[in-house]
Amino acid sequence: MFDARPTVLFLDDDLDILTSASLVLERGGFGFVGLETPAAARERLAQGGVDLLLLDLNFRRGDTSGEAGLAFLEAALAATPELPVVVVTGHSGMAIAIQAMRLGAQDFVVKPWNNDRFLGSIQAALTAPLRVPAGLPPKDLNLERSERTLVQAALTRHGFNVSQAAKDLGITRAALYRRMEKHGL
Secondary structure: OOOOOOEEEEEOOOHHHHHHHHHHHHHOOOEEEEEOOHHHHHHHHHHOOOOEEEEEOOOOOOOOOOHHHHHHHHHHHHHOOOOOEEEEEOOOOHHHHHHHHHHOOOEEEEOOOOHHHHHHHHHHHHHOOOOOOOOOOOOOOOHHHHHHHHHHHHHHHOOOOHHHHHHHHOOOHHHHHHHHHHOOO
């Protein structure tokens, strides 16, 4: 029997996170594959039939650098550049999430996630037009410019509703107001 639901592959080393995501995604109308190792995820992606990759950035206990996840992201997008990717992070912070988006991830979700935001990010990544950069520019690692871009994007996405934009960014309204003032927004 053919399953018309989009299939989401989630790579995360935490079985509790995978179980939680499975419940949310299956209730949201998605097929779900949860894998705990990069090797298993690479093998499953090579088989095809995955519509979106959810990617944790840290695969080893105590590692919060995000390097393993960024390396996996680069390799996955090199093999299948049309694959939508949403980064799911709890420890790496905004700077690593920004770097993942620069490498080609469509969005990021912060753990613990809001179920509606989580599903919304996945749906948006699946329906967004493919962004294929024409000749990658040098990586701009300036955190100030990146932060301004993210804040501005969140405000625009939510019609300048500060409460929703702050929630989307995973920060408090007060923190968002400080960043808006800092960046002249």
